[in-house]
Amino acid sequence: MDSHSLDPDKPFRRRTWHWLTHELRQALRKNVFIRYLFEFHDLKIRLLLGNIFAIVQAVSLIPISLLFKRIIDVYIPQKDASAIGWVIAVGLGLWAVHIGATVASRYFTLSSTKTVTERLRARLVMHLQQMSLRFYDKERISELHPRVVMDTERVDVMANALVVTVLVSAVVALASAVLLLMINxxxxxxxxxxxxxxxxxxxxxxxxxxxxxxxxxxxxxxxxxxxxxxxxxxxxxxxxxxxxxxxxxxxxxxxxxxxxxxxxxxxxxxxxxxxxxxxxxxxxxxxxxxxxxxxxxxMTLGEIVAFSSLLAYFLNPINTLIGCVDTIYAGRAGLESVYGLLDIYDTEKSDHLPRIDVQGAVEFQNVCFEYRKGEAVLHNVSFRVQSGEQVALVGASGAGKTTVANMILGFYFPTEGRVLIDEHDITKVNLRALREQIGVVSQDNILISGSVLNNIRYGKMDATFEEIVAAAKLANAHDFITGLPDGYDTDIGDRGVRLSGGQKQRIAIARAILKNPKILVLDEATSALDSESEAVVQEALKHLRHNRTCFIIAHRLSTIIEANRIFVLKRGHLVEAGNFEELMARKGEFFRYYQLQFKTKEQVANTTVAI
Ligand SMILES: Nc1ncnc2c1ncn2[C@@H]1O[C@H](COP(=O)(O)OP(=O)(O)O)[C@@H](O)[C@H]1O
Ligand SMILES: [Mg+2]
CATH class of the missing domain: 1.10.287 (Helix Hairpins)
Known part of the structure; x- marks a missing residue:
């Protein structure tokens, strides 16, 4: 329980009071409507003003019906034309109040509900960004996206309907019902x-x-x-x-x-x-x-006229109220969806853990891992990679290469065993700080929307233009970038200029060079490229790989041969490790892989000559 109830210094009654209010709050918050009301805690005045003006708006026109009655029953029989001016003045005055109150009520209501909607959306986006990748494995993006956009909107529509429609209609209907009863x-x-x-x-x-x-x-x-x-x-x-x-x-x-x-x-x-x-x-x-x-x-004639003019004030709001039921149901569904998402605590909680200064050593100690319970993807994988070492991960599709990379980044934690970065257990460090020091170039989702400049700057948010150009030059990207319509400012988002796969990769490489990470992961960075652009990208990658620990997942033989060590993964087992000559001499798994992958290719002829 909370600390109040345990604090011996507080008098008993105060403790009980705290406990009660705390429990009450918790109980009330279980109801989504009340929880939503709590969101207005600092907007109370605005919301209240919105409601007050809504009530003024609601009642301000009703007296006009009584004016009609007076004209017909009193002024006409008395042939009193002088009163007409007075009636017009009062009528216009009521309309002025009505117009003013309507606009004010809309303003105060909208400015408070829209503020809450804005906060809910921001909170959802923040919450989603903190979610672990495990969460995203389970949830479908196409279902998460509408929760941020549409469900919050439904809540907003409902909140406005509650003040503007339900409150106003109820007051108008009630007031006119009373008047109707009073007249006849x-x-x-x-x-x-x-x-x-x-x-x-x-x-x-x-x-x-x-x-x-x-x-x-x-x-x-x-x-x-x-x-x-x-x-x-x-x-x-x-x-x-x-x-x-x-x-x-x-x-x-x-x-x-x-x-x-x-x-x-x-x-x-x-x-x-x-x-x-x-x-x-x-x-x-x-x-x-x-x-x-x-x-x-x-009955009098004036009463009939008053009655008929009041009729609309009575029936229309009743009609609106019945129609509002759906909006409120939709709003409640929206609230449930929004709070349902906010209550999932599958977040990465590492911001409070120590930030480590990465040197580049990576160690797996008997790492077992499964994405789904009972389906092991890595079995007892152990290795130790020195700072600055270049490692090629080799294996068939589905062998677990990307999974190893994911675990170095702390996207997932081992089910058994440990992953150590420079002797630090990855579960005990600040993950965002760690990822700041690891570079990744992969095959998909490599660009963000925006300009070339912002894409490269993503690697180091405070980089100067000169640093960005220098990185682009090292990545073999500067020349094609300057050839784009707006150079570094060219928009390469959805509506912008289309780049080739090789060009995109070189921008991603420039970004990674700028980031200057201690550990680099290349996950099939060139797999989707044709051989010509692959050659240019490989050239760029050479600059990037220089001087840091590299995990290279690639199918190109020359890349594999260049590595200090080759790790061979087979169905989640690390079956072989060693340099190219050692593994070829062993005539084991790698040898077979090599035969299968490269035997028929021209490449092999060239490289075997080179060895
Ligand atoms: N997010 C995920 N959720 C569930 N299973 C996954 C996920 N990612 C990969 N897998 C499974 O884990 C195994 C290893 O995948 P992966 O590491 O991507 O292999 P590789 O990169 O070597 O092709 C595969 O059987 C794959 O289906
Ligand atoms: Mg993969």
Missing amino acids: ARLALLVFVMVPLYYVIQRTFSTKLKEGHRSFRKEMEQMSSIVHELLHSIRLVKSFAREPFEQERVQERIRRVTHRGVRLFTETAAFQILLQFVGGLALLVIFTVGAWMTINDR
Whole structure:
């Protein structure tokens, strides 16, 4: 429990009070709505002002109906034209208050709910960045992304609806109901009978319409994606002369959108006209029953007019309130999703651990590892790599090479055994500080959106332009960069200039050179390149590899031969380790791998001559 309850110096009653409030807070926070309300702790005044102005907005126009009654019942019979000016002044005054209160209420409500939404989004993004890679192995990005963007928006829409719609509508409906009762209780009760009718209509249609909207949106998305896809594969379509086939396929989708649209919007129209019908019915009742009452001297003409003008103030908000139910459900679902994500504590917690100064020695001690329980990926792997040593990791696809790299970076911790960087157990160091000193060049996701300059600077955020150019030169990238439309400022994001695979890799290498790491991991950095760009990139990599501990995962023979040692991985076991000559002489696993990979290649002829 918390420290208050254990503190002997505090008087018992105070301790109990603290304990109680603490427990109460915890219990209340279990409810997502209340937890959400706590988010407004420093925005109370704004939220309160938003609510007060909403109430003012709600009641400010209602007295106008009473003015109408007065005109008809008092001023007209008395033929008193002088009062008209006064009525107009009051009416305009009420409208001025209404307009002012509406704008003020919107401003205060929006500025508090949007601030909370902004904070929730920022907190979600921060939270997601702190999550371990294990979390990302389990979760789908396509499902995480909408939680940050859409679910928070739903919460915001709900919060605004609660203040602006629910509060205002409830106050207006209540105030006008009271007035209706005061003017003529019997007629008012007749009007109230309409409310269940509204409810029935709303409930009958709401599921139908919601479903309709959903499938309409889905059809739209599918049409959009099929057109998108077609445009993307236009070369293929043309080369196979499949235009008529594609036309048929796309047209089918377009037809379905039409079908759905006609249905949805017809249903919407039916729904709306039925609602209007209830309003019309109520008006009919007021005028017929009201007329009968007036004839029998139970009501005045002015009361009928006041009644009919109040009717809209009563029925519209009731209608809105019933319609709001869905927004609130959606908001609650949004809240549950947002807090559900924030409550997952699969974060990397190492910021409090000591920052180490990496020299470059890496040791695996009997490392076992599994991504999923019971599926071992590394079995008892042990090795020790000196600072500055160049190691090639070799093995078939799926052997565990990338996994070894992941563990050096502390992306995952061993299930058994230890990973040591310069004698420091990786589970006991500050991981962000460690990763600052490790460079990675891999095959995918190598660029961030933005300019070339910012991409290289990502390796060292405070680098000067001269340092960046020097790194680019070492990476064989300077020449092609200066040839780009805006040189170093060229945008290479999604909407920017397209670079070749080799060019991208050289930018990634420049970034790693700038970072100047003590340990370098090259995970198939050149695998996706054609041999020509590979040669240029290899050249760049030479500069990068110089003078640091390197783990090189590559299939190119010359790279493997150049390494000080070769580690051969087979289904998660480290089966052989040694330099090229040793392993070839042993005629074991590496020898077989070599035969398989390089025997038929021209390369082999060249290299064997070179040996
Ligand atoms: N994130 C992951 N979640 C679950 N299994 C994984 C994950 N990454 C890799 N694996 C599995 O671990 C094994 C080793 O993969 P990996 O280290 O990527 O091999 P390599 O890089 O040698 O091709 C493979 O069987 C692969 O399917
Ligand atoms: Mg791999």
